[in-house]
């Protein structure tokens with residue numbers, strides 16, 4: 008029956024009443040049966056069974072495409088998280104020899120004939136996920152795919168399998184058109200761009216001045232194949248890849264001068280950034296090279312190569328992520344120097360990426376006054392070889408002295424603004440109180456039922472995501488479609504149902520955001536959620552996880568245990584995750600039942616005091632008392648571990664765009680946060696804004712000049728002083 012279905016090229020949908028009915032093993036055995044007919048059809052991306060709203064499982068059993076690039080942003084539940092020990096045990100049981108690499112295990116490719124093998128160990132298995140890539144044939148797939156292939160080889164007593172044995176999701180006509188269009192676009196840009204040797208000296212100098220690369224020679228540009236696309240005056244960086252080093256894509260970089268004479272760059276890639284897996288410069292790396300300098304931009308790689316002669320490659324999306332699919336290409340290097348830029352963000356990224364690459368082979372260039380990014384270092388005539396030599400090992404000892412910390416402390420003092428984290432663009436008041444959004448922190452957010460917690464946090468997270476903070480949503484209460492609709496409305500800042508003709512425009516832009524959703528809904532077990540979060544941090548370098556909300560993890564835990572103890576355990580687990588993964592976790596927790604007319608406080612968070620103790624920040628969406636105007640909300644920060652400032656400011660809700668924006672200044676009187684005793688008699692003053700600096704005496708009257716000055720200053724727009 009299956010065979011008939013396959014031959015007819017149909018898609019088979021299996022719907023199971025009980026989700027457990029179709030589990031992994033069932034699916035594998037099904038595929039094995041198909042394999043014996045030499046027709047294996049299974050999704051090559053992620054877990055082979057994709058979970059869709061908990062009750063339906065789809066098997067795509069038609070189509071002929073080997074690869075399906077990640078087209079969705081949902082993070083599937085890792086059906087059975089795999090460990091490196093299990094992978095090794097399995098491979099040994101199949102009597103396959105392997106090399107234990109830095110991030111991957113290397114085995115001989117099973118997709119090419121023994122006599123045709125150029126490199127005896129060209130199949131790489133990711134030690135964290137079990138995903139594999141054969142560098143000779145570019146066949147990739149999940150750990151389950153590889154197991155199935157090995158089982159079939161053993162069963163059929165074969166030495167190798169055809170690379171076409173693994174077929175992915177069927178490609179729709181639109182997808183096929185899109186792929187062909189992209190290929191044509193790459194060729195069109197490449198053939199209509201010109202090498203620098205064909206550009207007049209004056210024009211070349213003008214372009215180099217625009218991009219601030221006057222010190223980069225034409226010989227270096229030629230070596231890396233960099234061209235000029237004249238119509239937009241963009242630099243064209245080619246992607247040469249695959250066993251034949253053919254042209255796979257291009258990146259176009261344009262430069263604009265801002266009013267402050269700073270140069271800003273915009274880049275565009277073909278194919279789109281999600282499928283643009285180019286390590287720029289890789290085609291120039293020799294098979295025997297054992298050292299590489301990893302940079303955050305193509306121009307930095309040009310600078311390093313020219314100044315030091317060392318092999319250098321650039322990450323395709325700069326410091327925002329290191330996709331695991333690139334790890335096999337970095338396995339040959341015994342030493343990797345990460346010089347990702349000259350700011351704190353690059354420094355943080357280099358520490359995170361070195362974990363994926365294997366700490367013991369990595370050394371990091373610490374940004375600083377004397378160590379800007381490579382292209383700037385070249386422009387300033389610095390000695391790049393010396394900077395690389397001064398890089399520090401990524402593997403740090405458990406016990407350190409101040410001598411080892413002093414540079415870190417100096418860096419923090421020098422870059423206070425960057426250390427404070429990413430600033431919100433839509434919530435300047437939050438920047439004034441919290442100073443920014445930092446990695447590795449835990450934020451607890453609460454507010455009355457139905458007050459708009461999800462709606463607010465959605466905009467709060469979207470704002471950060473639009474600035475490049477890789478975000479993962481765990482929305483257990485409302486489904487991902489509804490959540491994405493809210494976010495898209497907030498992104499477009501308008502009611503899209505009335506402007507459907509604009510839908511594609513906004514959806515295209517929205518799709519570019521580094522935004523991912525867990526495919527969970529309803530009650531979940533904390534272990535599955537944490538496994539998925541870890542999986543996503545590894546795959547997508549997630550910086551911010553939003554959990555809406557904690558109550559959806561409580562139901563699955565042991566009911567005989569006290570529910571406060573369960574909550575404490577869950578909060579502790581999120582705290583640990585945030586610290587260990589250098590990832591910010593925002594946790595929505597329902598408040599305990601309070602009197603209707605009482606404002607919420609830190610102590611109103613449901614459960615014991617553990618949540619507020621573990622949290623770095625506590626945010627409360629206040630609905631009552633503070634405002635006389637009905638429906639008006641305020642956001643109160645009651646804890647801020649970073650610098651202690653707490654405060655409250657009003658939020659205006661715009662129903663058409665589902666956004667909260669600060670009300671017009673001057674309309675609202677300043678007000679201080681009431682102390683507990685004052686709170687009792689507090690009548691509530693509407694729409695007020697206040698920031699209390701750590702160490703200030705709360706009891707001080709708002710009218711006192713020094714206090715008023717302080718709060719007024721803080722209420723001012725720092726740019727205009729108004």
Ligand SMILES: Nc1ncnc2c1ncn2[C@@H]1O[C@H](COP(=O)(O)OP(=O)(O)OP(=O)(O)O)[C@@H](O)[C@H]1O
Nearest residue numbers: 454455456457458459460461462463638640660665
């Ligand atoms: N400030 C506001 N004024 C009026 N309506 C609002 C406001 N904020 C959100 N809403 C609307 O209220 C409804 C509930 O919002 P939301 O789901 O964000 O609340 P919640 O606090 O997360 O709810 P729950 O307590 O069930 O988790 C939505 O329809 C939303 O558009």
